[in-house]
Amino acid sequence: MAIADLAKFDVKVAAQDIHRCLQDLGWNFDKRRSKYPSKYRFNPATREQFKLIVGEYCQMEEEKDERQYGSLADSLARLEAGKRVEPRWAETMKFVSNFLEMGEYASIAGSALLYDAVESPEQRNGYLAQVEDEVRHTNQLGYLKKYFASQYHDPAGFTDARRHRTGNPLFMSNRQQACEAFVSGDPVLVSLNLQMVAEACFTNPLVVAMTQLAAANGDEITPTVFLSIQSDELRHMANGYQTIVSVVDDPDNMQYLQTDLENAFWIQHRGFTPMVGRAFEYGAVNRGEPWAKTWDRWVYEDWGGIWLGRFSRFGLKSPRNLADAKLDAYWGQHDAFATMYALWPLVGCRIELPNKRDQAWFENHYPGWYDSIGKVFEGWDKAGMADPANRTLPVEWLTQHGKHIAMCRVCQSPTLKLTPLRAGAVETKENPTGCDLRILDYRGRRHAFCSQWCERMFLTEPERYTSENFFEIFDGWDLADIVRASGGLRSDGKTLVAQPHLSAERMWTIDDLAACRIRVRNPLTAGASFEKY
């Protein structure tokens, strides 16, 4: 046999060779149309960047799984890592892991919507890999909660989180931004929300920057999981890039793209910016740089400048609302913490007010903090709101001071504003919070909006935002009844999962909460968000 014949049998079937044939696997037919219609037209010749086939993809993920689950099940378990976390941080992770799990879970459906919508087989292949990635991330977050629950001294809140989130007003905003915006709407808008903004912009601070902070607070579990998650996100960002590439060749598409980008950015910002900033600054004992700086670097400069700069050749510009978002990144997390503390019985974790050391840090990095919101926190502390013996809640203070929380109909964010007002803004009778609140009457209901950006989305497509918000759903409910209905009690059947302090002593029970006699009201009709009865 000739040497050439021998060589012939040294065969290789490379994944890339298989991938090269993918574009030929699709076909079109008369009845072929996506079940999720788009106003955009997709280019069927669009390519994907990562070019993985199923087998090769699974081999890569298997390796990552072995490292991550191996570390958790072996070395970190033997080191009892879950018992060495700063409690304030561990409590924050109850909220963050639940939030992120929701987003990852919804992204399974969102990525499937995208692979149904586009025309290019390569693009579909990339989206399908993302579908499985999102299953992976959902499972990883579930595992993280289960892991914390098995070791941390207060598992309540890591456990049963998927039930008692249903009575959490902060979950409504989470569900809107990191769930429904990922699965409902024009497929390109879904991609902009999920891939172009949430993943390319906000997962960097949430999933990468947070790992440093977690480690500084004794948490070695979160970095192990989050960095493994983030190793998949690059492919999702590339999917988002290719979504844009698949529509920019058609001039008709461009009339929609800039506005959709702005809308997606605003929805994602309203969900992410205050929540992540709150976790960073009010959940940490050992802090890093101020959130405003982190946000500036990751969101304003890296995403708004460098990443979106890549799209300038397609005629796409940074969103106009980036400047408004930047203001939110300075004060928004403080108001978000005030909201969370005010609503503490419903939030599914234990939180505490800033101590003297924290206060000094806040005033140092956010001049004006103490004279505005800092004094409110101090007042709540002096009033003994953490102590069940006093049977008083921060929401009573809000009502007494005319500071009502409304829910934005579009982004579902709470609108409390206790930090310094934007230059030129004033408190009025209609808008006692002095924030950018707007209120419209439409079809017999009153609708609040956090900003002109959400108002614009509503006015363009009001039929998309017809649901009831937290204050409408629970109008007239006692806070204790909401806690009972959503399973917010510990195994003794009386102690609340959520607490307004981190102490093992003097924990609130359902009887303490019921004795406060506070019920929820719709602020747009009743004039207050909570009333004592």
Add this chain to the structure above:
Amino acid sequence: MSTASSYRRALLNPQFDEHPKVLEERRIPLSFANPYGARLSEYEQVLLYNQPNPDWIAGGLGVGGWSLSFPGGRGTWENYFTEAKTSDWYVFRDPEGRWQRPYVAEKADGWREFQRLVATAASRRLHRSLDPEWTSQILTGHLGALGLHDYGLFMALAAPIRDCLVDTLRAAVVTSSLDFLDNAQLIQAEKLYLAQVSDDATADVSPSKALWHDDGTWRGARKLIEEIWGETYDHIEILFAIHVIHEPLFGRFVRERFFIEQAGLHGDFITPRVLWSSVRGAEAAYGWAAELFGKTLGADPTFNDYNKRLMRFWAEKWLPLELAALHDVKRLWSATETLKRSADHRPTSDQVLQRIIEDWRGKYGVLFDCDADFDTLARI
């Protein structure tokens, strides 16, 4: 003051060498959930109740409604996405309990096994025994058409992944979708291998595509898949059409009884190994499809009779299309001279099909008390 950037990180965080007082003894992740087995499995812990349904979607824990709709008002997840009804969507489980980790590990092993297969086959020159006609007509052409068929099924499952109303079902459908795309890719991988070792083979997709689009052998199958992919919006009906009707009949007939069984007759030892993962995928899908249609829907305490009637209604639509597809694809049984020569020594395609239909009645028909007359349906 220490900050994250100045704080000296200590892996063991000695401040916590003495552990705080335990505040809660209950550590099970979902204390309220009913386990499928004796206790809540890892699969259930990392997946169940992720779907954030309001209580008007059966089994949902939330209240109120969704915050967002599609343009025009179509909801985020709604009962009207399917005609099927249940008292509780959350009772559904994949009996194999496949969450991402075990699933991906199995697929990764499948890919490694494929690499070992082609390396060994090439080294041992197994292609020398290949029947040239089988290689040039069946493997180069019709096997690739089966790949396109599987690609269509992969696409048809996008909507169920998007629309289904419970997390455990969503995860199961994702595995099925990946399985079909993997099948299509492995078939293409085999063609790439064959093209390197045999002058009778080509890796080009176009001969297969020509058969898929223009040859009568695949006409019925293509029509059925396009009907599912393009026209069917009820995601549970899509799963029914694929996993109760099409794969158990057509898939078994073509994958197992034709390609796998007849390959040996043509000196082909590779194709059965390559297609085995698709058979494994079909078996895994049988597990969860039987759970969905037989238990979650078919044994629901309130809607069991309704669901069975619905399934029989669906079957009336899909079985004639299925039988037409089976009728067309029977041509494969005489596609080579070897098959024609050996016809007297093996069961006819009709006999093979009859056996498959009998099996189908026992495994799938019983799920919804199907009494379909296949002879009559075949004439429709």
